[in-house]
Amino acid sequence: MTDPFSARADSVSAPATRAHAVVPSDSVALPEIPKALYVATGGTITMRGAADSADSVWADVPSGSIVPFRPSHVRATGTTASGILALL
Helix, strand or coil: CCCCCCCCCCCCCCCCCCEEECCCCCCCCCCCCCCEEEEEECEEEEEEECCCCCEEEEEEECCCEEECCCEEEECCCCCCCEEEEEEC
16 A cells, blocks of 8 residues: 655644554553544543643543643543543
């Protein structure tokens, strides 16, 4: 299969080329900082931004959303959303 975009530089605004399941944890950081998150089942997400020193709470995230935020951590405590994918 050919990829006409393979010679282009990747950027945060380019579409993701990989997705990994996120396992919320109060102590373990994400293995990679994603471009965004996909949320299958909506709810609240408690997470820390890549450049933040404190967590933020994102309430009422709808099912099927793409959250344009680059978290370093997604916390188990306070997170009710599920089916979260890190878009890389």
